[in-house]
Amino acid sequence: MSTPGPERVPSTVKVGKTTGQGKPPAGKSAANRPGGNRPAGKGGKGKGRKPVTPVKVSGGRNWGPIAVAGIVVLIAAGIIGYGVFASVQGSKPWEEQAAAIEGVVDYRAQKNAQIDDRTHKEGQLTYVTNPPVGGAHNATWQNCMGDVYTQPIANEHAVHSLEHGAVWITYKQGLAADQVEKLQTKVEGKEYTFMSPVANLDKNISVQVWGYQLKVDSADDSRIDDFIRATRVKASMEPGAACSSGNTSTDPVPAAAASAPATE
Amino acid sequence: MISEVSPPASGASSDAPGAGGTPQRKFTYFAVALLVVGLLLGLGAGLVAPGLREPGDDSVEAGFLRDMSTHHAQAVEMAMIAHAGSTNPEIVTLAADIATTQQGQIGYMQSWLRDWHLSPTGTAEPMAWIPGSEGSIVNGLMPGMATPDQMAALRKATGKDLDVQFLTLMRAHHVGGVHMAQEGVELSENENVDWIADSMVTAQQGEIQLIDSLLKKAQAS
Numbered sequence: 001m002s003t004p005g006p007e008r009v010p011s012t013v014k015v016g017k018t019t020g021q022g023k024p025p026a027g028k029s030a031a032n033r034p035g036g037n038r039p040a041g042k043g044g045k046g047k048g049r050k051p052v053t054p055v056k057v058s059g060g061r062n063w064g065p066i067a068v069a070g071i072v073v074l075i076a077a078g079i080i081g082y083g084v085f086a087s088v089q090g091s092k093p094w095e096e097q098a099a100a101i102e103g104v105v106d107y108r109a110q111k112n113a114q115i116d117d118r119t120h121k122e123g124q125l126t127y128v129t130n131p132p133v134g135g136a137h138n139a140t141w142q143n144c145m146g147d148v149y150t151q152p153i154a155n156e157h158a159v160h161s162l163e164h165g166a167v168w169i170t171y172k173q174g175l176a177a178d179q180v181e182k183l184q185t186k187v188e189g190k191e192y193t194f195m196s197p198v199a200n201l202d203k204n205i206s207v208q209v210w211g212y213q214l215k216v217d218s219a220d221d222s223r224i225d226d227f228i229r230a231t232r233v234k235a236s237m238e239p240g241a242a243c244s245s246g247n248t249s250t251d252p253v254p255a256a257a258a259s260a261p262a263t264e
Numbered sequence: 265m266i267s268e269v270s271p272p273a274s275g276a277s278s279d280a281p282g283a284g285g286t287p288q289r290k291f292t293y294f295a296v297a298l299l300v301v302g303l304l305l306g307l308g309a310g311l312v313a314p315g316l317r318e319p320g321d322d323s324v325e326a327g328f329l330r331d332m333s334t335h336h337a338q339a340v341e342m343a344m345i346a347h348a349g350s351t352n353p354e355i356v357t358l359a360a361d362i363a364t365t366q367q368g369q370i371g372y373m374q375s376w377l378r379d380w381h382l383s384p385t386g387t388a389e390p391m392a393w394i395p396g397s398e399g400s401i402v403n404g405l406m407p408g409m410a411t412p413d414q415m416a417a418l419r420k421a422t423g424k425d426l427d428v429q430f431l432t433l434m435r436a437h438h439v440g441g442v443h444m445a446q447e448g449v450e451l452s453e454n455e456n457v458d459w460i461a462d463s464m465v466t467a468q469q470g471e472i473q474l475i476d477s478l479l480k481k482a483q484a485s
Contacts, residue, residue, distance in 0.1 A: 145338065190385075234384065
């Protein structure tokens with residue numbers, strides 16, 4: 001880049017007849033540039049003889065290269081712009097995608113210490129929401145390898161599955177069989193999903209991952225699939241944690257050891 | 265560009281300052297402009313090219329990694345059940361081998377998806393990346409995968425029952441897995457995917473032979 005600089009200073013002389021009489025190299029470069037009617041510009045020497053015409057022509061023409069360069073710059077800027085746009089667009093984080101679904105409640109944003117609690121605790125636990133979306137939980141997770149539980153399961157196990165990145169589909173106990181079947185097709189064969197009925201659910205269907213919940217009235221609601229697509233596995237608080245080797249029964253959790261003598 | 269411009273230019277300026285004149289300056293401007301455009305184009309290409317090189321969301325590679333992760337996850341599940349429940353040391357060892365290897369491979373596969381800025385899960389039907397695979401998915405399960413009933417029976421089984429059920433289910437699982445991995449090798453154009461799929465074909469074919477011999481022993485016992 002610095003090379004062309006110095007040459008600009010001496011070359012202040014005007015267009016005139018100069019081109020021809022100089023050294024061959026200078027003539028060469030001058031002849032080379034206009035390009036158009038000089039088939040073999042490199043040849044140089046002899047052609048320096050007719051100086052005037054080429055120079056005049058080139059003076060009038062030099063908008064050509066500038067225009068070409070301008071167009072190329074525009075195209076280059078377009079490519080760069082598109083590249084940046086595409087990469088920004090494609091990397092929109094899943095949290096934003098989930099929160100953008102109408103009706104999704106973002107409990108992570110609430111910074112509720114009880115919901116954010118990730119400790120393991122024995123015995124039955126109480127949760128802020130129904131169904132829970134986070135909080136202290138049992139050391140054993142509920143198996144979430146696309147398991148379809150037909151009876152209510154222990155929240156204490158299910159919350160641990162949410163921590164592992166599973167989507168938990170719950171429905172009001174007694175929901176119409178065809179609705180339950182539709183939900184089942186969203187779960188079967190898909191690890192990091194599981195479903196179960198909930199006795200006192202305030203809506204027909206509630207879908208949750210750790211920190212996010214979506215409640216809808218119908219299994220046909222397309223937001224269920226949007227929610228699963230945005231959150232499954234990605235919502236994991238422990239990347240790589242498994243859904244297998246979990247609890248597969250629907251029994252309630254056993255009472256905590258310390259309080260065991262007092263209960264039951 | 266530069267090299268073509270410089271020699272005549274320096275010759276002109278040292279000898280006859282005025283000789284180059286305006287045309288030469290224009291030529292220099294043009295060369296600089298070209299250089300700048302070249303740099304911009306290179307920059308743009310550098311930004312866009314990695315995205316073009318990486319497999320996309322609906323690519324064969326992404327489909328393979330997602331589906332094989334799901335397929336592997338069930339093998340891990342079955343192997344962990346056998347590892348915990350079997351009293352046959354050979355089967356306990358085989359189960360540990362399968363569980364640790366396949367869980368490790370899930371890690372590889374998931375991290376490539378993440379590297380490519382793709383979701384770890386897809387919305388396409390399982391195995392949709394294999395031409396002609398329509399109809400091979402039953403109740404969401406890919407070929408070779410155990411049904412929920414089979415998994416429930418495996419969890420309840422003990423002793424010889426457990427060993428035979430585990431080996432039988434894992435054999436079928438491997439046959440399905442080898443087939444899918446072969447399709448992966450065949451259809452993928454990504455060297456990571458080719459590498460892991462090829463290793464799965466070799467390893468699981470070997471394990472099928474081991475399973476066959478263990479199955480004979482278990483049934484005879």
